[in-house]
Amino acid sequence: MSSHPPRPFVLLNVAVTADGKIASEDHDVTTFGSPSDSHHLYELRATADAILCGARTLEATRATLGNGAEAFRRRRLRKGLREHPLRLVVSGSGSISSSAAIWSQRFSPILVLTTERSRSQWKRLRGLADDIWCLGRSTIDFRKALERLHRKHGVRRLLCEGGGELNEALIREGLVDELHITFCPFLLGGRRAPTLADGPGIPVLADAARFRLRSRRRVGPELFTVYTVVRPGR
Numbered sequence: 722m723s724s725h726p727p728r729p730f731v732l733l734n735v736a737v738t739a740d741g742k743i744a745s746e747d748h749d750v751t752t753f754g755s756p757s758d759s760h761h762l763y764e765l766r767a768t769a770d771a772i773l774c775g776a777r778t779l780e781a782t783r784a785t786l787g788n789g790a791e792a793f794r795r796r797r798l799r800k801g802l803r804e805h806p807l808r809l810v811v812s813g814s815g816s817i818s819s820s821a822a823i824w825s826q827r828f829s830p831i832l833v834l835t836t837e838r839s840r841s842q843w844k845r846l847r848g849l850a851d852d853i854w855c856l857g858r859s860t861i862d863f864r865k866a867l868e869r870l871h872r873k874h875g876v877r878r879l880l881c882e883g884g885g886e887l888n889e890a891l892i893r894e895g896l897v898d899e900l901h902i903t904f905c906p907f908l909l910g911g912r913r914a915p916t917l918a919d920g921p922g923i924p925v926l927a928d929a930a931r932f933r934l935r936s937r938r939r940v941g942p943e944l945f946t947v948y949t950v951v952r953p954g955r
């Protein structure tokens with residue numbers, strides 16, 4: 722049994738090329754998934770109390786982390802969830818642009834997760850977001866963030882939508898419970914295009930995060946997979 726206080730169940734959703742890239746090197750190609758892949762994303766959003774997204778993804782994609790079609794809003798209400806998910810912006814240095822699209826849509830609260838490094842940005846961020854939480858000196862303590870989200874906002878199920886740097890931080894901390902990976906029929910190659918999990922990574926295989934394939938489904942040229950985490954010793 723875990724000795725940690727309760728935290729939300731964390732799902733991570735990502736579309737990858739055959740070589741595990743999540744965007745082209747210039748970040749210009751921000752999505753290569755089909756409409757079925759977008760639909761899958763909205764379906765997952767409709768099950769989540771909160772959505773977590775990194776600063777670079779919010780700037781590159783102009784995502785607002787909303788419900789999409791009205792049917793998804795109704796689905797949330799039928800399940801007893803809040804009408805819209807809580808929106809969580811990750812920006813350790815507070816560098817997120819004031820012109821990111823997320824700030825222009827006020828349908829649900831936006832919380833910025835940040836660190837001491839962003840102190841000079843707090844006034845600006847308070848003008849953009851509903852709240853900011855400082856969760857570390859230079860990097861965000863995501864376990865603390867998740868426990869606090871559970872306690873203060875009743876977040877039981879959280880969907881992380883990337884990008885690669887944020888994904889890696891959560892995976893390395895052992896905080897991802899379920900992975901949804903859509904394999905798309907492209908190959909970008911090269912060393913610099915962002916991958917599913919960037920950042921420092923896990924240096925040795927013995928310490929690699931482990932997952933078990935739970936389901937796979939082919940839709941047209943894409944493969945939709947779901948993996949469940951395997952905790953050490955299980």
Ligand SMILES: NC(=O)c1ccc[n+]([C@@H]2O[C@H](COP(=O)([O-])OP(=O)(O)OC[C@H]3O[C@@H](n4cnc5c(N)ncnc54)[C@H](OP(=O)(O)O)[C@@H]3O)[C@@H](O)[C@H]2O)c1
Pocket residue numbers: 734735736737742743744745748749750751752753774775776777778779781782811812813814815816817836859860861882883884885886887888890915919
């Ligand atoms: N194919 C897909 O499914 C998919 C999904 C999502 C994104 N993408 C693509 O991925 C690219 C962006 O990915 P990315 O890896 O460059 O960026 P990202 O993970 O979206 O954002 C990185 C930023 O988030 C903050 N951050 C992340 N981890 C942190 C930590 N542990 N502590 C503090 N701050 C942290 C930092 O912000 P500060 O710099 O402000 O400190 C960092 O610069 C875009 O091109 C996007 O289109 C693709």
